Amino acid sequence: MIVAVLGTGIMGAPMARNLASAGHEVRAWNRTSAKAQGLGATVFDSPAGAVKGAEVVITMLADGPTVAAVMQEAFVSDDALWWQASTVGVDWADALGDAYVDGPVMGTRKPAEDGKLTVLASGPGREQLGDVFDAVAAKVIDLGDEVGAGQRMKLVGNSWVLGLVEALAETIALAEHLGVDPRDFLKMIEGGLMDTPYARLKGEPMIAREFPPSFPLALAAKDAGLIVEAAPDLPLPKLVRDQMLRAVEAGHGESDVAATFMASWREHS
Ligand SMILES: NC(=O)c1ccc[n+]([C@@H]2O[C@H](COP(=O)([O-])OP(=O)(O)OC[C@H]3O[C@@H](n4cnc5c(N)ncnc54)[C@H](OP(=O)(O)O)[C@@H]3O)[C@@H](O)[C@H]2O)c1
Structure with a gap:
């Protein structure tokens, strides 16, 4: 799949690398561009550039305000699936809408590097993310259709x-x-x-x-x-x-x- 990763910090970088290793076409953006280099992804200098043409958009950013600001700049097409993996809490999960996959993760740097995260997946479209989850996670806990259950x-x-x-x-x-x-x-x-x-x-x-x-x-x-x-x-x-x-x-x-x-x-x- 064509996957855009917005945020290649401690967690996002190994996720992007593992997605590329699994054969996905990865397009990466990070505020500090250097951290997006060397992951096997094509690096873009704007969120909008990275998400253009992507089938899946992953946000792995610091917090809710950052996710909202970056997504506002990204102009994600309605055809793309958005996996929101950052930890944003209950209120921000609501504020970000109801048409995305709310999938925060358990596991830290090492499990992220090893592709052994646990995804706490809720919201519409999560069943279409099997191949993407497989590249980064050892376990996916399905929490149903309601956005916010993951958070x-x-x-x-x-x-x-x-x-x-x-x-x-x-x-x-x-x-x-x-x-x-x-x-x-x-x-x-x-x-x-x-x-x-x-x-x-x-x-x-x-x-x-x-x-x-x-x-x-x-x-x-x-x-x-x-x-x-x-x-x-x-x-x-x-x-x-x-x-x-x-x-x-x-x-x-x-x-x-x-x-x-x-x-x-x-x-x-
Ligand atoms: N590390 C863990 O063990 C762990 C485990 C589970 C979940 N999480 C969650 O995963 C998310 C990412 O955490 P992380 O550990 O990867 O942290 P991190 O290395 O500090 O990465 C944070 C990311 O957010 C970006 N960012 C921060 N402020 C920004 C702003 N104002 N505008 C644009 N981008 C901004 C950073 O860009 P720069 O590189 O430019 O700073 C970086 O890409 C967080 O929600 C965290 O709570 C972390």
């Missing part, structure tokens, strides 16, 4: 994962505060019911204070904010969002989400 499921998934990262950050900060080796904590839970691969995946960077981005902290804070907007009475998402914003304000926005640890560590060291 709702994504917020649920992110509530779990962002809460987990924040709990880990505080646990490691507490361990260091008490003079307990945080690696002993990881050994203590290893292989038991309390263990999760995520503890080591995000815990080691916290202990080493090295945060190469898989999921940028600024976007994680945005996602925690989307959960707060969707469920303002739940206390935990507010705490997670505010702690992440503290770490963003301290200059860690472009680091991995694990850098939320820097806010807890500063407060308890």
Whole structure:
């Protein structure tokens, strides 16, 4: 298929590469053009150029306002299918209309590179995207015809994962505060019911204070904010969002989400 990818950041770039490797004709646009090079895609200098003639248009951009602005510039034909893969939350899913595939993804840089994302697909036309999903995903969860169902499921998934990262950050900060080796904590839970691969995946960077981005902290804070907007009475998402914003304000926005640890560590060291 002829597929336009708008947004070739951490997630969009490997998705474009995997689509090209699977034999699709990929047309890419990114605000910072250099990031669209070398993916096996033809690079365009405008969203309108990239989508012209495309059968499928994928948006993998930072947030709802960015998706709306880029799509306004793109002039996508009614014949093309739009897969909106960015995490935009419930209100933006509505604001973007009702005639598109609402398909945010679970999985971070590595699963994106490996073509093993999970797509949370809802909305009209998703059944026509099988070959496109196959190129980038290991799993597609079909959430029905209603646009917005994908974003709702994504917020649920992110509530779990962002809460987990924040709990880990505080646990490691507490361990260091008490003079307990945080690696002993990881050994203590290893292989038991309390263990999760995520503890080591995000815990080691916290202990080493090295945060190469898989999921940028600024976007994680945005996602925690989307959960707060969707469920303002739940206390935990507010705490997670505010702690992440503290770490963003301290200059860690472009680091991995694990850098939320820097806010807890500063407060308890
Ligand atoms: N990373 C993950 O683990 C992960 C997992 C699941 C879902 N997501 C979601 O996937 C989406 C993309 O995330 P990512 O990790 O790929 O982030 P990223 O590397 O920061 O990419 C963000 C993309 O949005 C573009 N962008 C940002 N502001 C823009 C603006 N004002 N105008 C035009 N383009 C703009 C960026 O362009 P530039 O390159 O020019 O900055 C880039 O293409 C987000 O919605 C995120 O929440 C991420």
